[in-house]
Amino acid sequence: MQMSPEALSSFLTELKEWVSIETPTTSPEKVNELGRLIMARAKDAGLAAEVHSGNKDTRGAPLGDHIVLYDPERMSNEKGILLLSHIDTVHPIGTLAHTLPWKKEGDRLYGPGIADMKAGVLLAFRVLAALSKKSHLPIRMLIVSDEEIGSPSSRRLIEEEAAKAQYVLVTEPGRPGNGVVSGRKGVGRYFITCHGRPAHSGRAHAEGRSAIRELAHQILALEDMTDESRGITVNVGLIDGGTGANVVAEHASAVVDLRVPDEATGTEMNERILALKAVNPDVELTVEGAINRPGYVKDKGITALVKKAETISHADGQVLFDLSTGGGSDGNFSAAMGVPTLDALGIVGDGAHTLQEYIEISSIPVRWNLLTELVLQK
Incomplete structure (x- = not known):
């Protein structure tokens, strides 16, 4: 027609x-x-x-x-x-x-x-x-x-x-x-949140536990999960955190995009991301999200x-x-x-x-x- x-x-x-x-x-x-x-x-x-x-x-x-x-x-x-x-x-x-x-x-x-x-x-x-x-x-x-x-x-x-x-x-x-x-590809969306301990970055730096530092570790771990040969990409697309340059950051967060070729790979990657653990045990790490498109x-x-x-x-x-x-x-x-x-x-x-x-x-x-x-x- x-x-x-x-x-x-x-x-x-x-x-x-x-x-x-x-x-x-x-x-x-x-x-x-x-x-x-x-x-x-x-x-x-x-x-x-x-x-x-x-x-x-x-x-x-x-x-x-x-x-x-x-x-x-x-x-x-x-x-x-x-x-x-x-x-x-x-x-x-x-x-x-x-x-x-x-x-x-x-x-x-x-x-x-x-x-x-x-x-x-x-x-x-x-x-x-x-x-x-x-x-x-x-x-x-x-x-x-x-x-x-x-x-x-x-x-x-x-x-x-x-x-x-x-x-x-x-x-x-x-x-x-x-x-x-x-x-x-299948798509996953994840929300990473780090909760540390704030402190003055000059007079009490050692008392702080930086959420931004912890998030940096997690970002590197997430990005390293990318495997182009298997059709897997992990992208940290948004980050946020801190209150000032002279404050050890109490909070930091990131939003992560996952792409996978099939359901089995999606299950595997979903488990890997949700299993992330904090590098610094004094910082609380929360990982939320799932595969939202098979x-x-x-x-x-x-x-x-x-x-x-x-x-x-x-x-x-x-x-x-x-x-x-x-x-x-x-x-x-x-x-x-x-x-x-x-x-x-x-x-x-x-x-x-x-x-x-x-x-x-x-x-x-x-x-x-x-x-x-x-x-x-x-």
């Missing part, structure tokens, strides 16, 4: 409206503002909406709501197709006005969250609205609000919806050159989806490739359940999570055709 020039123009107009509503995960009121807009458009298209409370993240901060869209005339127990997307972004409020404005440069269209993944959400929404009565299987679309922080609130809902599907299509941004994702590899079901996508692309005069990547997505959850999952079916773009985030305008009709045919073909 080809996209007309009028449909492309309409797509770009609506996309600008969506990007203008900045939706960092940490601003649930803005996430819900866009969610309400999407539900209004869904109602206009004759679709029904279920709203699921986003509750709170692992640190107790509030989250936006999650939305399930579907055609109420196609309610059945038949397993169908799940379109999986998220509307939260990593960019803080003000990015659009100050550092990453909406702009067009040649074939590139820039804006915060435009690739990851508002263009992909809009694509999936329009496919659902256009094909909900035409597809060979019933379609449901799940839009979550917390993907960028590991989906702590939406994971159960994702798994519930995936269990109702024959296959899952995830609209994370397509890779430059018309790439899709057929495998992803890894998955290209299996028989995913291979079949890739072959179907390749055939569709070839008929459209396009070359499509698939790859496995270290980045995680909500597709990790459905694929780990054994539900065939094809990821990165959104609009092709790059620069996600940076101030150079963009999509390729020319890829919009290409990805429209790919996703519509994946939904329509048996």
Whole structure:
């Protein structure tokens, strides 16, 4: 199903409206503002909406709501197709006005969250609205609000919806050159806290027990767990601590990102990280966290989806490739359940999570055709 020039123009107009509503995960009121807009458009298209409370993240901060869209005339127990997307972004409020404005440069269209993944959400929404009565299987679309922080609130809902599907299509941004994702690493997030003994760094230095010193030992131990040959990376991405240069630090903390190729390696690394012990017994060390996204590899079901996508692309005069990547997505959850999952079916773009985030305008009709045919073909 080809996209007309009028449909492309309409797509770009609506996309600008969506990007203008900045939706960092940490601003649930803005996430819900866009969610309400999407539900209004869904109602206009004759679709029904279920709203699921986003509750709170692992640190107790509030989250936006999650939305399930579907055609109420196609309610059945038949397993169908799940379109999986998220509307939260990593960019803080003000990015659009100050550092990453909406702009067009040649074939590139820039804006915060435009690739990851508002263009992909809009694509999936329009496919659902256009094909909900035409597809060979019933379609449901799940839009979550917390993907960028590991989906702590939406994971159960994702798994519930995936269990109702024959296959899952995830609209994370397509890779430059018309790439899709057929495998992803597992992801773990850990919080390291050190509690020492404060002291004046001049007159009573020996009385102190530095939490920063202890954290430094732990950082080196964590970073040394990286083993590129096995596909394992451990990255200490955030650190905090101390109260002043002349004070032996009482507190220090770090946030750690773990990537692993499969479930067995994830179990191994999770145990290693949680087993960390303080080098200085006078400093209290606390390690919290877990694997929050299981890894998955290209299996028989995913291979079949890739072959179907390749055939569709070839008929459209396009070359499509698939790859496995270290980045995680909500597709990790459905694929780990054994539900065939094809990821990165959104609009092709790059620069996600940076101030150079963009999509390729020319890829919009290409990805429209790919996703519509994946939904329509048996």
